[in-house]
Amino acid sequence: MNTTLLSFFPKLFNPVWLTGPLLDKELRVSSRRRRNYVLRFAYVLFLTIFVAIVWLSVVKFQGTAAYQKSRMSLAGKTIITTIVMFQFIATQLIAIIMLSTSISDEIYHRTLGVLMTTPITSFQIVIGKLFSKLLQLILLLAISLPLLAIVRIFGGVPWDYVLSSLCITLTAVIFSGSLSLFFSIGNRRAYVVIIKTVFTLGVLFAFFPTVFGVLFALLSRNFAPILRSLGNVTPILMVLLAHFNPFGAMSLNTAAMMSPTMPAGMPSFYWPLHCVFMLGCSALLIAISIKVVRKVALRQAVGQLDLTSKRKYRKQKKALPKAPGVQEPAGLIRRVKGSPVLWKELRAPIIQGAEGRNSIIGLAVTIAALLLTYATCAKEKCLDMDFTHIAYTLMFMLIGLIFNMVLSATCITSEKESRAWPILLATSMNDWQILWGKAVGVFRRCLPIWFLLAGHIILFVSVRYIHPIAIVHMFMLIAGLVVFLTCVGIYFSILFKRTTSAVVANFALAVVLWIIVPALLGLVTSTISRDKVEVFEAYVSANPVVQATTIMGGTGGQRNAKTKLSKLDFNWLSGNHSEGISSTTTLLLITTLIHISAGFLFAWRAKCRLRRNIF
Amino acid sequence: MIETKNLTKKYGNLTAVDDLNLTVKDGDIFGFIGPNGAGKTTTMRILVTLLEPTRGQASVNGLDVRRHGKKVRRLVGYMPDFMGVYDDLKVFEYLEFFAAAFGIERRKRKSIVEGVLELTDLQSKQSAAVDSLSRGMQQRLGLARVLIHDPKVLILDEPASGLDPRARIEIRELLRELKRMGKTIMISSHILSELEEICDHVGIIEHGHMVFSGTLEEILPRLGIQSKVRVKVADSQDKAVELLTALPQISQVRISGDYIAVTLHEGQNGDGIIARTLVNADLDIISIQPEKLKLDDAFLQLTKGIVH
Numbered sequence: 001m002n003t004t005l006l007s008f009f010p011k012l013f014n015p016v017w018l019t020g021p022l023l024d025k026e027l028r029v030s031s032r033r034r035r036n037y038v039l040r041f042a043y044v045l046f047l048t049i050f051v052a053i054v055w056l057s058v059v060k061f062q063g064t065a066a067y068q069k070s071r072m073s074l075a076g077k078t079i080i081t082t083i084v085m086f087q088f089i090a091t092q093l094i095a096i097i098m099l100s101t102s103i104s105d106e107i108y109h110r111t112l113g114v115l116m117t118t119p120i121t122s123f124q125i126v127i128g129k130l131f132s133k134l135l136q137l138i139l140l141l142a143i144s145l146p147l148l149a150i151v152r153i154f155g156g157v158p159w160d161y162v163l164s165s166l167c168i169t170l171t172a173v174i175f176s177g178s179l180s181l182f183f184s185i186g187n188r189r190a191y192v193v194i195i196k197t198v199f200t201l202g203v204l205f206a207f208f209p210t211v212f213g214v215l216f217a218l219l220s221r222n223f224a225p226i227l228r229s230l231g232n233v234t235p236i237l238m239v240l241l242a243h244f245n246p247f248g249a250m251s252l253n254t255a256a257m258m259s260p261t262m263p264a265g266m267p268s269f270y271w272p273l274h275c276v277f278m279l280g281c282s283a284l285l286i287a288i289s290i291k292v293v294r295k296v297a298l299r300q301a302v303g304q305l306d307l308t309s310k311r312k313y314r315k316q317k318k319a320l321p322k323a324p325g326v327q328e329p330a331g332l333i334r335r336v337k338g339s340p341v342l343w344k345e346l347r348a349p350i351i352q353g354a355e356g357r358n359s360i361i362g363l364a365v366t367i368a369a370l371l372l373t374y375a376t377c378a379k380e381k382c383l384d385m386d387f388t389h390i391a392y393t394l395m396f397m398l399i400g401l402i403f404n405m406v407l408s409a410t411c412i413t414s415e416k417e418s419r420a421w422p423i424l425l426a427t428s429m430n431d432w433q434i435l436w437g438k439a440v441g442v443f444r445r446c447l448p449i450w451f452l453l454a455g456h457i458i459l460f461v462s463v464r465y466i467h468p469i470a471i472v473h474m475f476m477l478i479a480g481l482v483v484f485l486t487c488v489g490i491y492f493s494i495l496f497k498r499t500t501s502a503v504v505a506n507f508a509l510a511v512v513l514w515i516i517v518p519a520l521l522g523l524v525t526s527t528i529s530r531d532k533v534e535v536f537e538a539y540v541s542a543n544p545v546v547q548a549t550t551i552m553g554g555t556g557g558q559r560n561a562k563t564k565l566s567k568l569d570f571n572w573l574s575g576n577h578s579e580g581i582s583s584t585t586t587l588l589l590i591t592t593l594i595h596i597s598a599g600f601l602f603a604w605r606a607k608c609r610l611r612r613n614i615f
Numbered sequence: 616m617i618e619t620k621n622l623t624k625k626y627g628n629l630t631a632v633d634d635l636n637l638t639v640k641d642g643d644i645f646g647f648i649g650p651n652g653a654g655k656t657t658t659m660r661i662l663v664t665l666l667e668p669t670r671g672q673a674s675v676n677g678l679d680v681r682r683h684g685k686k687v688r689r690l691v692g693y694m695p696d697f698m699g700v701y702d703d704l705k706v707f708e709y710l711e712f713f714a715a716a717f718g719i720e721r722r723k724r725k726s727i728v729e730g731v732l733e734l735t736d737l738q739s740k741q742s743a744a745v746d747s748l749s750r751g752m753q754q755r756l757g758l759a760r761v762l763i764h765d766p767k768v769l770i771l772d773e774p775a776s777g778l779d780p781r782a783r784i785e786i787r788e789l790l791r792e793l794k795r796m797g798k799t800i801m802i803s804s805h806i807l808s809e810l811e812e813i814c815d816h817v818g819i820i821e822h823g824h825m826v827f828s829g830t831l832e833e834i835l836p837r838l839g840i841q842s843k844v845r846v847k848v849a850d851s852q853d854k855a856v857e858l859l860t861a862l863p864q865i866s867q868v869r870i871s872g873d874y875i876a877v878t879l880h881e882g883q884n885g886d887g888i889i890a891r892t893l894v895n896a897d898l899d900i901i902s903i904q905p906e907k908l909k910l911d912d913a914f915l916q917l918t919k920g921i922v923h
Contacts, residue, residue, distance in 0.1 A: 332742060333707045333741070333742060334708060337721070340715035341716075344712055418701070419699030422660075422665050422693075423713075425665060426663050426664070426688055426693045427688060427716035428689045428716070428717050428764075429716050429718075
């Protein structure tokens with residue numbers, strides 16, 4: 001008895017019982033991967049850039065020393081907020097990407113079944129995978145700690161904010177990572193896992209709170225006397241909801257630090273409570289993952305293919321040898337028409353793995369959610385406002401662009417990963433035929449989102465809430481961006497072996513082009529060379545978000561829709577410049593041509609590299 | 616038909632193929648043998664235009680693989696060591712897809728696909744999803760795909776790996792059938808006994824070098840391997856051993872179970888002299904059987920087990 005107890009306690013505090021040898025293996029492997037060092041370098045680089053931008057914008061070079069000193073406390077707060085928010089978003093994204101192939105890789109390489117033949121438990125597999133990636137993320141968080149400590153010298157930032165924000169970030173990272181790991185059990189492709197995780201997080205932490213807010217607003221109007229008798233419940237509800245939402249928690253925590261005197265009636269926000277809630281949710285997800293992993297692993301261990309869904313299992317069972325001469329029904333065979341690559345791309349499901357019932361449910365939920373937002377806008381009488389159409393256009397455009405980036409970066413790496421790429425290249429098809437087929441396939445898969453955007457604009461043009469020229473302008477904008485992003489994505493898909501690398505590279509390019517460079521230019525023009533502001537403005541005018549906002553700002557709303565074409569006024573860069581229809585159209589045309597030309601340049605480079613780095 | 620001259624492929628500091636010279640004649644089955652990492656797959660990938668050689672020449676049917684990539688691809692059917700499949704296609708669709716990729720007219724495709732399905736005995740699987748097929752079936756499908764554009768040359772990288780004995784025999788028969796159809800086949804495999812049965816020529820490669828190329832019969836003198844003969848007599852086994860040991864053409868005689876193992880000196884063909892000696896001594900001969908050199912033996916003697 002005593003011996004058992006004596007051996008139990010050292011075991012309890014030894015992490016090996018928790019993760020088995022998996023953590024050790026994962027850490028060894030990750031230390032040999034160049035991309036992890038690149039990631040750390042990129043993380044520090046981006047963090048430095050953000051801090052530099054905030055530093056230079058808050059701490060002005062002009063003014064007396066006393067004035068500058070007086071701004072130090074504000075600078076400290078702003079810099080710390082920037083670091084915290086950067087970490088909060090970046091580490092969650094990295095966690096999602098890092099864990100997107102954690103289990104699927106084991107399934108795909110058929111090592112999960114092998115693991116099950118050892119004493120390693122499915123609990124150790126899941127925890128080992130999760131912790132190995134989390135350790136790297138904690139390392140990223142630790143990188144910023146010295147910076148946070150230094151900035152505290154400026155004053156104004158309490159230690160408990162640093163601590164609470166780190167805890168909120170860490171628990172959010174654990175939750176996002178657990179969700180990504182959970183999805184990686186059933187999906188082989190990293191991008192599908194990433195999209196599903198981001199979508200789920202969006203539904204949980206943006207869509208549901210919005211719906212709740214809308215419903216509450218409607219209820220508060222109908223049941224105003226009852227609610228009035230309860231006092232001011234809105235702030236109470238806000239704080240309560242923040243306990244279940246990491247984004248809300250972080251915002252509330254930061255707001256409390258920036259202005260310590262909270263409005264009257266505002267209840268306290270307990271960040272440990274939020275962290276406990278998030279950890280509980282993560283534990284639940286991990287428990288489900290452990291159960292599912294065990295099922296999949298056992299199935300693989302007994303020789304079944306790496307298939308997780310019942311549908312695929314049935315498909316596999318169907319393929320078992322039949323009696324000689326027994327012909328399988330040939331009714332569902334589709335004949336190849338036209339270019340084979342194009343045919344294959346066109347017949348593929350819009351999202352791989354989301355065929356049949358799943359896609360119908362997804363589509364129905366999306367349409368229902370969309371209709372709900374339209375109904376709310378109609379009730380609030382804001383459908384004839386320009387900002388409503390700006391919001392819808394931006395939403396559709398950004399979703400479309402994200403899909404475009406992901407799908408284009410995936411189209412060739414997925415073939416490389418499934419080792420079908422050399423076979424395709426060994427055919428007599430020429431390089432342009434393959435590239436064209438892939439590009440059209442990407443466009444086709446994004447088409448439903450562009451249909452939604454087009455549908456929105458055409459619908460409100462027909463009811464005269466949007467000026468018809470918006471159709472032309474938005475077409476120009478989207479056409480340029482689609483060509484550019486598709487070609488860039490295909491180029492990265494050819495350049496890299498792994499889907500995740502290609503997707504990350506494509507996103508990184510977009511972030512650099514449309515966020516980092518404008519931010520740096522803005523910084524340079526505002527602090528060093530103020531006379532070069534036109535360069536900054538010209539560059540920012542080519543930003544898709546700025547262009548879409550300007551187009552819809554100039555054409556959206558009842559007033560603009562009824563204005564003569566020649567009298568339309570487009571406010572570029574928050575009202576700094578107002579341009580007419582001709583100059584706006586010219587600017588859009590130039591941007592579109594630049595995007596298309598740059599896209600063709602990438603397509604040409606993709607063609608040159610098509611037969612390199614095949615294996 | 617297939618020819619390489621001083622073919623070299625380097626990956627950074629690693630030389631995968633080093634001054635490789637090989638020739639495969641029209642209508643031959645050429646067995647390409649070598650340890651793992653010897654450069655077989657790299658050579659095959661160069662021949663099917665998937666890799667560019669660092670130096671040297673490679674040609675198929677007189678066409679340089681570098682300059683006439685597309686024409687070479689039309690001539691060659693390539694089956695890689697690991698065949699990737701498209702998840703969302705059925706067997707018929709998969710084959711028709713590749714038929715279209717090779718530019719076969721739409722009206723001809725159906726009959727061609729049905730033809731290769733019949734040849735590879737996959738008719739019953741034409742509506743099955745490609746990713747749901749068993750390993751053996753996928754290998755067959757790979758062969759069917761290779762044949763879809765009726766190539767003159769087949770380059771098959773370990774087509775029988777991972778298959779059960781029945782499937783291996785079926786693939787062997789299929790290859791024989793293809794040879795009868797006049798195809799030139801270059802095949803790599805680790806199952807040497809199988810290559811022995813179907814190959815006209817073999818090429819043994821190690822460390823990127825071709826250490827031997829020729830027929831199995833040519834290997835023997837090249838290796839300096841002594842011929843061995845198994846002699847079985849009705850009785851007087853000891854007397855037979857005594858007589859044979861005295862012959863100058865014979866280097867070693869020993870009893871091995873119920874037969875006498877005779878090793879001849881290098882370059883000697885001793886069937887005649889052995890028979891004469893035993894008949895003259897009034898010994899009843901049951902059989903005199905030359906011991907066939909196995910490809911495995913030649914492989915072991917020729918290669919040193921060096922891998923990159």
